[in-house]
Amino acid sequence: MKKGKVAFFVTGNVHKYFEARNVLSEFNIGTAMLNIEAVEIQDDNIKKIAIASALDASRKCGLPVFVEDAGLFINALNGFPGPYSNYVYRSIGTKGILKLMEKIDQRDAYFHSVIAFCNPDERTEPLCFEGRVDGQITYEERGEQGFGFDPIFEPEAERSKTFAQISTDEKNKYSHRAQALRKFAAWYALHI
Amino acid sequence: MKKGKVAFFVTGNVHKYFEARNVLSEFNIGTAMLNIEAVEIQDDNIKKIAIASALDASRKCGLPVFVEDAGLFINALNGFPGPYSNYVYRSIGTKGILKLMEKIDQRDAYFHSVIAFCNPDERTEPLCFEGRVDGQITYEERGEQGFGFDPIFEPEAERSKTFAQISTDEKNKYSHRAQALRKFAAWYALHI
Numbered sequence: 001m002k003k004g005k006v007a008f009f010v011t012g013n014v015h016k017y018f019e020a021r022n023v024l025s026e027f028n029i030g031t032a033m034l035n036i037e038a039v040e041i042q043d044d045n046i047k048k049i050a051i052a053s054a055l056d057a058s059r060k061c062g063l064p065v066f067v068e069d070a071g072l073f074i075n076a077l078n079g080f081p082g083p084y085s086n087y088v089y090r091s092i093g094t095k096g097i098l099k100l101m102e103k104i105d106q107r108d109a110y111f112h113s114v115i116a117f118c119n120p121d122e123r124t125e126p127l128c129f130e131g132r133v134d135g136q137i138t139y140e141e142r143g144e145q146g147f148g149f150d151p152i153f154e155p156e157a158e159r160s161k162t163f164a165q166i167s168t169d170e171k172n173k174y175s176h177r178a179q180a181l182r183k184f185a186a187w188y189a190l191h192i
Numbered sequence: 193m194k195k196g197k198v199a200f201f202v203t204g205n206v207h208k209y210f211e212a213r214n215v216l217s218e219f220n221i222g223t224a225m226l227n228i229e230a231v232e233i234q235d236d237n238i239k240k241i242a243i244a245s246a247l248d249a250s251r252k253c254g255l256p257v258f259v260e261d262a263g264l265f266i267n268a269l270n271g272f273p274g275p276y277s278n279y280v281y282r283s284i285g286t287k288g289i290l291k292l293m294e295k296i297d298q299r300d301a302y303f304h305s306v307i308a309f310c311n312p313d314e315r316t317e318p319l320c321f322e323g324r325v326d327g328q329i330t331y332e333e334r335g336e337q338g339f340g341f342d343p344i345f346e347p348e349a350e351r352s353k354t355f356a357q358i359s360t361d362e363k364n365k366y367s368h369r370a371q372a373l374r375k376f377a378a379w380y381a382l383h384i
Binding site for chain 1: 231
């Protein structure tokens with residue numbers, strides 16, 4: 001690894017941190033976890049949420065940082081739980097989503113991830129990198145791996161497995177977050 | 193009305209504005225609607241959301257302003273939809289809540305309202321005023337008045353009517369928002 005090539009990831013979620021560390025290491029970039037409180041705004045658009053967080057976090061710590069925001073968007077539920085996936089997971093959980101989806105045949109959904117990078121030295125808008133995985137909401141929970149809504153989401157690339165039934169390494173090959181992380185890492189390796 | 197006694201309400205919701213105008217007029221206070229964009233953070237605690245919005249709005253416009261944040265908290269759903277009631281209403285709606293509550297006997301819930309007032313001239317934390325109405329989630333929608341989750345919420349004070357089956361005047365007698373508004377108005381009339 002080239003000396004000193006490190007990216008600062010603002011997150012309090014160790015699962016996300018490990019995913020990021022794995023992907024960025026492919027580009028010889030080290031990942032430092034910055035567990036600081038960055039503002040998280042309410043907005044239907046997760047890109048706007050990520051941009052506001054990156055601006056706030058980089059201003060607070062004076063470092064170039066990246067943040068990641070993601071959500072599960074279920075088309076039959078008008079995008080719900082979307083930007084509030086974390087809260088919805090903590091309150092009604094996967095069982096709540098399955099209940100809302102009872103008797104609904106249209107089960108397509110997608111995970112969307114946005115990474116926003118902000119350098120406090122530059123007076124420009126944060127840069128964004130996005131990833132998306134399309135799939136289906138299952139009729140029951142399956143699998144123990146991953147976190148959040150992984151046990152009820154079957155990505156298109158897997159014929160019959162949920163995100164919680166595949167290993168982190170496997171998920172990191174193509175997950176929404178891995179896609180966004182790879183785009184970010186490729187840019188970071190060249191420009192920082 | 194004493195000349196010049198006006199309070200600035202930051203909101204984009206005309207229903208809320210009319211509720212506020214009616215209640216504040218009882219205290220001889222005029223209400224001006226300020227439709228400016230104030231930051232709305234993500235937090236499980238609506239008091240924190242209101243405080244952040246009031247600080248941001250008063251800083252942006254240089255005026256003493258108040259904001260209001262409210263939510264419907266359903267105990268059997270761990271407080272869901274709570275601080276994200278607006279988004280949940282727009283995505284899965286009252287029908288989504290009724291579906292989540294199918295086969296659940298414990299139907300107690302409450303509407304909680306917080307008003308935060310911030311004066312940009314004073315370097316103090318915003319002041320908060322709160323109101324709460326306890327009630328039950330109905331088994332079906334009833335009524336056409338009000339807005340949001342009013343058709344599925346039966347307040348304790350009404351034996352068999354939802355918030356959407358009573359007039360705005362009736363609701364203003366004791367609603368969560370009216371309670372918070374009255375506490376705020378009583379303070380404002382004395383101190384501003």
